[in-house]
Amino acid sequence: MDFDLTDDQKLLTDSVARLLGDRYTFEARKGFQKQDAGWSADMWGQFAEMGLLGLPFDEAYGGFGGGAVDIMLVMEQFGKALVLEPYLATVVLAGTALRVAGSEAQKSAILPEIIGGAMKLAFAHGEQGARYDLSDVTTTARKAAGGWVIDGAKSVVLHGDCADKIVVSARTSGDRNDEAGITLFLVDGDAKGVTRRGYQLRDGTRAAEISFASVEIGDDGLLGTLGTGFAVIGRVGEAGISAMSAEVVGSMDKMLDVTLDYLRTRQQFGKAIGENQVLQHKAADMLMATEQGRSMSMLAAMMVDETDDAERTRNFALAKVGVGQAGRFVSQNAVQLHGGIGMTEEYLIGHYFRRVMMFEHSFGDTAYYLNKLADQVH
Amino acid sequence: MDLRFTAEEIAWRDEVRAFIDAELDPALRERMRVGFGPTKQETIDWQRKLNKKGWACPGWPEEFGGATWTPVQRLIFNEAIQSAPAPDLQGFNITMLGPVLAHFGTPEQKAYFLPRAANLDDWWCQGFSEPGAGSDLASLKTAAKREGDFYIVNGQKIWTSTAHMADWIFALVRTDPNARKKQEGISFLLIDMKTPGITVRPIISIDGSHHLNEVFFDDVKVPVHQRVYEENRGWDVAKYLLGNERSGIARLGKSRANLEFAVDTARQVRSGGAPLVEDRGFRHRVAQIEVDIKALELTQMRVIAAASKKSDGKPDPFSSLLKIKGTELLQATSELIMDTGGPMAMPIWASELHALGNEPIAPEWAGYMAAPYLMLRAASIYGGTNEIQRNILNKAVLRL
Numbered sequence: 001m002d003f004d005l006t007d008d009q010k011l012l013t014d015s016v017a018r019l020l021g022d023r024y025t026f027e028a029r030k031g032f033q034k035q036d037a038g039w040s041a042d043m044w045g046q047f048a049e050m051g052l053l054g055l056p057f058d059e060a061y062g063g064f065g066g067g068a069v070d071i072m073l074v075m076e077q078f079g080k081a082l083v084l085e086p087y088l089a090t091v092v093l094a095g096t097a098l099r100v101a102g103s104e105a106q107k108s109a110i111l112p113e114i115i116g117g118a119m120k121l122a123f124a125h126g127e128q129g130a131r132y133d134l135s136d137v138t139t140t141a142r143k144a145a146g147g148w149v150i151d152g153a154k155s156v157v158l159h160g161d162c163a164d165k166i167v168v169s170a171r172t173s174g175d176r177n178d179e180a181g182i183t184l185f186l187v188d189g190d191a192k193g194v195t196r197r198g199y200q201l202r203d204g205t206r207a208a209e210i211s212f213a214s215v216e217i218g219d220d221g222l223l224g225t226l227g228t229g230f231a232v233i234g235r236v237g238e239a240g241i242s243a244m245s246a247e248v249v250g251s252m253d254k255m256l257d258v259t260l261d262y263l264r265t266r267q268q269f270g271k272a273i274g275e276n277q278v279l280q281h282k283a284a285d286m287l288m289a290t291e292q293g294r295s296m297s298m299l300a301a302m303m304v305d306e307t308d309d310a311e312r313t314r315n316f317a318l319a320k321v322g323v324g325q326a327g328r329f330v331s332q333n334a335v336q337l338h339g340g341i342g343m344t345e346e347y348l349i350g351h352y353f354r355r356v357m358m359f360e361h362s363f364g365d366t367a368y369y370l371n372k373l374a375d376q377v378h
Numbered sequence: 379m380d381l382r383f384t385a386e387e388i389a390w391r392d393e394v395r396a397f398i399d400a401e402l403d404p405a406l407r408e409r410m411r412v413g414f415g416p417t418k419q420e421t422i423d424w425q426r427k428l429n430k431k432g433w434a435c436p437g438w439p440e441e442f443g444g445a446t447w448t449p450v451q452r453l454i455f456n457e458a459i460q461s462a463p464a465p466d467l468q469g470f471n472i473t474m475l476g477p478v479l480a481h482f483g484t485p486e487q488k489a490y491f492l493p494r495a496a497n498l499d500d501w502w503c504q505g506f507s508e509p510g511a512g513s514d515l516a517s518l519k520t521a522a523k524r525e526g527d528f529y530i531v532n533g534q535k536i537w538t539s540t541a542h543m544a545d546w547i548f549a550l551v552r553t554d555p556n557a558r559k560k561q562e563g564i565s566f567l568l569i570d571m572k573t574p575g576i577t578v579r580p581i582i583s584i585d586g587s588h589h590l591n592e593v594f595f596d597d598v599k600v601p602v603h604q605r606v607y608e609e610n611r612g613w614d615v616a617k618y619l620l621g622n623e624r625s626g627i628a629r630l631g632k633s634r635a636n637l638e639f640a641v642d643t644a645r646q647v648r649s650g651g652a653p654l655v656e657d658r659g660f661r662h663r664v665a666q667i668e669v670d671i672k673a674l675e676l677t678q679m680r681v682i683a684a685a686s687k688k689s690d691g692k693p694d695p696f697s698s699l700l701k702i703k704g705t706e707l708l709q710a711t712s713e714l715i716m717d718t719g720g721p722m723a724m725p726i727w728a729s730e731l732h733a734l735g736n737e738p739i740a741p742e743w744a745g746y747m748a749a750p751y752l753m754l755r756a757a758s759i760y761g762g763t764n765e766i767q768r769n770i771l772n773k774a775v776l777r778l
Contacts, residue, residue, distance in 0.1 A: 295676035
């Protein structure tokens with residue numbers, strides 16, 4: 001057992017923290033959000049320059065050859081600054097699909113483009129009727145001469161509006177909820193028949209509803225092998241849980257800091273409100289939840305590359321519930337301890353609150369994973 | 379970063395488990411599994427087996443019989459004991475007094491008391507709390523007046539666990555009633571329970587057991603050489619004692635054993651025409667507890683890893699987190715056991731579910747269901763209430 005970071009990992013954390021501290025203040029973020037894309041192309045360039053966009057990819061493609069712990073460290077910092085850029089969508093989600101299932105040709109063509117900052121990707125899997133059910137896919141792909149034709153619609157595709165390429169799951173055989181018969185494809189964002197309606201999510205990040213009407217792609221657009229996309233989708237979701245868990249940890253750290261500052265400075269009844277024991281104890285509970293959530297985020301990061309399927313999926317269920325509950329507790333109490341100011345759009349706490357809310361509804365919520373764990377009790 | 383145990387650590391766990399399997403009386407183990415504590419003699423026998431093996435007092439300095447284990451090995455050892463379940467190391471002797479004597483004791487005190495404490499030749503109890511000094515321990519009033527080579531002790535201690543079976547008591551007494559600060563007039567004394575003037579009166583707790591006592595001191599003569607450290611510096615000793623041993627404070631092994639017992643019982647209980655273990659509500663409670671156990675398991679390892687890196691000897695405030703979350707789990711798991719029992723949690727003793735001639739008339743688990751629940755309500759009160767632990771977190775970390 002070992003909780004130490006390597007020197008490289010410490011350096012990575014420090015440099016990301018420094019960049020965001022200098023350039024990604026809450027005020028600067030408001031400006032980024034107002035840009036057309038809803039995020040900053042300039043910051044994206046900075047991430048590329050620092051090597052963050054190549055973090056999990058093999059050195060052979062120009063990447064950094066890092067692992068889930070490196071992603072965790074970066075995402076913690078992103079969570080402190082509420083980074084708006086399509087890092088999760090491009091590097092973590094679509095990046096995992098490419099790493100796990102991509103052919104040599106696909107990886108050689110796409111990964112260097114991601115790493116250099118030229119290409120953004122999205123992972124389009126969820127559909128409006130599917131909720132958290134990973135096998136519920138009604139989008140179809142049928143074989144045509146020299147390729148495939150895709151029909152259907154994907155919902156709440158993170159950063160789907162700006163993606164140059166979209167990883168799409170489609171049913172190539174089987175019934176609506178069959179795990180077998182789901183296949184992944186790579187589709188150009190501006191391919192004929194692709195319609196994207198972009199919008200802002202509650203936390204200010206971007207997403208899109210994307211429809212596919214007889215979208216034709218070549219055989220080289222098949223990602224992985226036919227009918228076996230389900231396992232890849234699972235790995236993508238786990239990578240997403242791990243990365244977002246770390247982001248929530250960063251957000252919890254920040255919310256706790258900001259709340260403690262507020263408790264020290266806000267005066268009522270002639271004294272700082274933090275002198276009230278009932279508020280001190282609530283803050284102690286927030287501290288404990290943050291630390292317990294951090295432990296679970298570490299667990300998720302350690303499990304990303306675990307090869308024992310049962311061990312991995314069980315631990316992800318534990319971690320998702322643990323981080324989800326911690327995040328909900330800390331964010332709700334951060335608003336509560338602030339009082340009225342915590343309810344305002346102008347103040348930063350509500351923005352963290354809503355980022356944490358996004359995590360709970362991504363890749364399966366607390367009830368979903370508690371059900372999974374409950375099914376294992378016998 | 380790697381959260382998994384190494385191969386050496388797993389081998390160590392297997393070694394501890396194998397020792398327990400070979401040496402622990404199976405009947406005692408089964409009684410502990412269903413929620414009973416060991417008797418005094420059983421604890422002594424077990425402690426002596428550990429002592430023979432060199433495992434009796436792992437946290438002590440090596441020269442007094444301590445082990446050279448890593449903090450992770452300590453954790454693995456504690457958890458193997460708790461989840462067996464086997465009797466814990468006798469806390470007063472091993473966790474509390476031993477390190478104090480090793481650190482503050484005179485050579486004579488060390489030479490005489492430490493080997494006897496490790497082998498449980500003396501059973502120690504702790505005389506700290508008083509009727510007027512609970513969470514506010516430093517306001518204690520039991521007086522020790524110096525007369526020549528003796529202190530004359532008068533006063534009362536309360537909540538004294540196992541005082542009725544103890545040979546000795548280590549007690550905080552007030553030697554300077556006029557000290558500027560209340561913490562400054564306190565001394566730490568070792569008192570033979572057979573000394574004339576000591577009276578022990580039982581306190582029966584809500585689980586029906588006799589564990590707690592009141593101890594009265596009426597002109598009790600204690601030789602001055604039984605004082606540990608300097609006169610009026612007993613508060614330093616007490617702080618050292620309370621902050622010293624934190625490995626295993628979360629008692630996760632015990633919570634795991636409780637959870638296992640609840641699930642095992644739920645397989646035998648029927649509800650709605652099927653085993654209770656298939657009930658959705660029951661399964662959800664188990665799932666939630668499993669999440670909380672996992673989170674604390676990892677947090678505990680982080681705290682231990684951090685502790686092994688620092689050398690200032692100060693207690694880590696995050697051990698308050700381990701205490702709060704650990705006792706919440708002890709309470710949640712014992713609550714689950716009781717609720718698993720359903721109506722069978724209502725009779726007091728299992729023996730009352732036996733017909734004349736001692737034939738059981740109820741399932742084997744019945745009658746064991748409520749005692750841990752009742753007993754473990756104390757978990758969030760003893761060792762510094764969970765509210766005091768939050769105060770500690772505030773003072774040391776949040777600084778509001």
